[in-house]
Amino acid sequence: MSLYIGREASKLWKRICAETTTEFNLLADNWKYILAGLICQYIHGLAARGVHYLHRPGPVLQDTGFFLLPELGQERAYVSETVFTFVFLSFVLWTFHPFIFKTKKIYTVLIWCRVLAFLVACQFLRIITFYSTQLPGPNYHCREGSRLATLPRPDNPLEVLVFIPRGVLYGCGDLIFSSHMIFSLVFVRTYQKYGTRRFIKQCAWVIVVVQSLLIIASRKHYTVDVTVAWYTVNLVVFFIDRKLTEMPERSLGAVLPLAKDVRMKDDHVKLVNDPAADRRLLRSPANGKVSEDSNNVHGGDVLDSL
Structure with missing residues (x-):
């Protein structure tokens, strides 16, 4: 038994080393795209924090989703965040599965190049939208009377350029359209194309629909924020995916872009x-042997x- 476990562990280690070498070579060719995508993520966070300074609290706007869906309340706001975290972590782990499993269809570096391209395009449109019109935030910490509804004037540039995750979670003003829906829809559409499990694909779409309803029920976004995200992200991914060079099929033994x-x-x-x-x-x-x-x-x- 111990001999079998040792043999399998040795095969797994060899598989990880071989995949690491392949991905490192791909990263050496594509690191500029990865770095640019990560920088754009920071810029998007910076823009979301900047609009918080412009946010002015006011009465919550009339919303059909608020009328139809029961309000979860401030104490249950974690429910939608938990669903989003599950989707996010599940996708990240899936993109690294070639390091562990034998059955491989994607390259981790190349899949993240595509994902970051989708995210950057959607976030660019989002920044333009929420800077065009600032709506009064429906979230509890964005309403009148909350000290977090508007950020005080910064004393130095570092207060704007350096922000912590907690500040991102308690942002206001960056409403149309939902950033959570951007990430979730991009991840699900990517798995829809490159994933291999039909049941997981079906479950993923159900989870995204549930997440949409939870976001509205938690009063984190208006219904229009979620609705615009659904058709904008899908259209952006559809058109950009057609323009990008298709990834090589691993079944052909290809290891390069x-x-x-x-x-x-x-x-x-x-x-x-x-x-x-x-x-x-x-x-x-010459020896008549096959690898x-x-x-x-x-x-x-x-x-x-x-």
């Missing part, structure tokens, strides 16, 4: 024009797939 796979196609054209080189590429191994590594693919198979 598609931009480098294009060079493989060019080499294939050269081989077609050079029969002697083609025969050298497809020649059987047992399931991730390896013969050159002829890769070229045929292209």
